[in-house]
Each structure stands twice: as C-alpha cells, then as structure tokens.
Amino acid sequence: MLHLFHITSESCSRIVTRRYSTSFSSAIRMLHKDLRAPIFNIYGFVRFADEIVDTFYEHDKTLLLEQFRKETYDAIQRGISLNPILNSFQRMVNEYNIDLKLIDAFFYSMEMDLNRKCYDCEEYRQYIYGSAEVVGLMCLYVFCEGKKELYEKLEAPARSLGSAFQKVNFLRDIKADYYGLSRIYFPGCDFNNFTDEDKKKIEEDIHADFRNAYQGIVKLPLKARFGVYVAYKYYLSLFKKIKRMKPARVLEKRIRIPNYYKAMIIFRAGVKNQLRLI
Numbered sequence: 001m002l003h004l005f006h007i008t009s010e011s012c013s014r015i016v017t018r019r020y021s022t023s024f025s026s027a028i029r030m031l032h033k034d035l036r037a038p039i040f041n042i043y044g045f046v047r048f049a050d051e052i053v054d055t056f057y058e059h060d061k062t063l064l065l066e067q068f069r070k071e072t073y074d075a076i077q078r079g080i081s082l083n084p085i086l087n088s089f090q091r092m093v094n095e096y097n098i099d100l101k102l103i104d105a106f107f108y109s110m111e112m113d114l115n116r117k118c119y120d121c122e123e124y125r126q127y128i129y130g131s132a133e134v135v136g137l138m139c140l141y142v143f144c145e146g147k148k149e150l151y152e153k154l155e156a157p158a159r160s161l162g163s164a165f166q167k168v169n170f171l172r173d174i175k176a177d178y179y180g181l182s183r184i185y186f187p188g189c190d191f192n193n194f195t196d197e198d199k200k201k202i203e204e205d206i207h208a209d210f211r212n213a214y215q216g217i218v219k220l221p222l223k224a225r226f227g228v229y230v231a232y233k234y235y236l237s238l239f240k241k242i243k244r245m246k247p248a249r250v251l252e253k254r255i256r257i258p259n260y261y262k263a264m265i266i267f268r269a270g271v272k273n274q275l276r277l278i
Contacts, residue, residue, distance in 0.1 A: 005087070006087070006088070006091060008084060009084035009085070009087040009088040009091075010037050010040065010041060010088045010091075012044065012084040012085055012088065013037075013040045013041045013043065013044030013045070013084070013085055013088045013089070014037070014040040014044075016043070016044040016047055016048070016085065017040050017043045017044060017047070020043075020047050021043070021047075022262075023231070023234050023257075023262065024043060024231065026230070026262065026266065027227050027228070027230045027231035027234065028040060028043075028227060029227075030226050030227035030230045030266070030269075031223065031224055031226070031227035031228075032222075032223035032224070032227075034223060035142055035143065035223055035224060035227070037088075038092045038095070038096065038142040039139055039142060040088075041088040041089050041091065041092040042089065042092060042135065042138050042139060042142075044085045044088060044089065045072075045085060045086070045088075045089040046106065046135055048068070048085050049065070049068060049106070049107070049110050050110070052064045052065050052068060052110070053065060053110050053113040053114055054113070054181070061114055062114055065107070065110055065111065065114065069107050071083060071086055072086055072089070072090075072103065072107075073100075073103075075087060075089070075090040076090045076093050076094060076100070078090075079091075079094060092138075092142070096141040096142055096145075096146070097141070097146075098138055098141050099137075099141075102134040102137055102138055103134075105129060105130035105134045106130050106131065106134050106135070107130075108126075108130050109126070109127050109128075109129070109130030109131040110130075110131070112126075112127050112130075113127075113131075113183075116183075117182050117183055117184065118183075118184045119184070119185055119186075119187055120187055121187045123187075124185060124186070124187050127185070128162075128163050128166050128167070129159070131166060132162040132163060132165060132166035133158075133159040133162040133163055133166075134162070135162055136158040136159060136161050136162030136165075137155065137158055137159065137162075139158070140154055140155065140158040142224075143220055143221060143223070143224035143228075144221070145221070145223075150221070153219070154216045154219060154220065156212070156216070157212055157213050157214075157215050157216020157217070157219075158213075158216060160208075160209045160210075160212035160213040160216070161209070161210075161213035161216070161217070161228075161232065163209045164206055164209035164210045164213055164235065164239075165231075165235050167202070167205065167206045167209065168206060168235050168238055168239050168242070170185045170186065171202065171206075171239075171242050171250060171255075172238065172242060172250075172254055172255045172256075173254060174191060174194075174250055174251055175251060175252065175253060175254060176254065178191050178251075186198075186202055189202075191251060194247040194248070194250075194251060195247060196246075196247060198247065199247045199250070203239075203242075203243055206239060207239075210232075210235075210236055210239070213232065214232065217229055217232055217278070218278060225273075225278060226269065226270075226273045226278070229269055229272075229273070229278050230265065230266055230269050233265050233268075233269055234257065234262060234265055237257055237261065237265060238255060238256075238257055241255055241257065242255055
C-alpha cells in the first residue's frame, strides 16, 4: 500500500505541473519515461514554494515559507511526508542524492522575494542562482543518473539554461512583477523610463546564457536531450518574440507563444532529433 501512496504523491506533482505550465509539461513528456516523474516532482515542489511568496496575500507568507522549508527537510530526513508534493520531492532527492545546498540556495531566494523589491548586481546574481540555476542542477542530477563526471561536465551549461529561462520570465512578467508586486529584478532599471538601451543590455546577457546552454544540451544523455531541447527552443522562441518588441510594449502585456506554434516547435525539434542534428 505504501507504493500506492508514492504513486498518488507523484500524480499530485504531475497535476500541479500541468495546471501551472502547459509548456513545461509538454517538454517533460518528451523526456524518456524513466525521467518524467522525478522532473514533475521537482517542478511541483518549486511551484508550491513560488506560490507561497507570490500569491498568498491573505496569509503570513513568512510563516508559511518557514513551515514549508522545515517540512521539506523533515521529509527528506524521514523519507516520507503526508504532504504529497513533499513526499514525491523527498523521494527524488534521496534517490538521486541531490546536494542539500541546492535546496538551501533555493529557499534563500524565495526568502528574498518576501522582502526585496529592488536588486543590485550581486543580489540579482544570487537570486537567479537560487531560484533557477539550482533547479536546473537538480534536474541535471536526474538526467545524469549518478554519473558524477558527466554532471560536473554539464554543470555550467545547466546553470546557464536555468538562468536564461528565469531572465526571459523576468522580461515577459515585467507588468505583473512591477505593477502588481512592485519588484524590479534587473539592476539599475527604471521601468518608468525603460529604454531600448536597457532592453538591449538585458537581451545580450540572455543571449549569452542561451549560447552557453546549448553547448551542454547537445552533450546530454539521449534520455534527456530531446525534452530539454524542446524547452530550450520554446524559451528561445519566446525570447526572440520579446526582442522584436518595443520596450513600452513589453511593459504592457505578458508575452506568450500560441499553442499552434508550440506544436510546431515540438514537430521541428522531433525532425532534428530523428536526423541526429541535436
């Protein structure tokens, strides 16, 4: 019966991922079946933490985040939790021997979101590491399936990919972050006077991250390569769409990729995968 509980827990993480991100869900389904559940488990965990700091306005978010942190470490230590999201996450952490320092960094970035409204260069770097790069590294543990040498070889590109994804999200979510949450992640930016130069500087930084990330994607194990490439292409397409827009337009709406174009991305990626071009 314990096996049934674990399966049910993983189903909860999968549902959370599908409800909150159809794009990531699609990319995860492109992974080998052995890798899907662990990655769903990671996303469910980080999604719940993000919800605490971003949406639970009528509750004590500091208290909730601290409780969630404590319950996370308790679950990892005990190897069980009645919270299905944490139960599925702890199983992934313990199975793949995830470095707990990655989880520490993640929670530190979540704490930053509770209190900080503006970020200097060092805080920005630290926030992106903890909120996004470590998530990429957790996934890399899964993709490498215990191969330490491969993990170390791909660590830097994995961080770059997480960084690129987060920075694109910052650009597409400026309206919600700035006008809704009063947050400015990009150091030195004034969104009351967001210039072409400001936008171009951010885009050059993101472009470098994408370039570095691709060098690692092509070296991933076959089980992981196609799914990660699909996610990479989706975010790269989103980034290219943002680049074509004027700064004022980026401030006005959340940029999206239509479903038909997402399907085209998967089709084209599939063709390249069949031809061994990735």
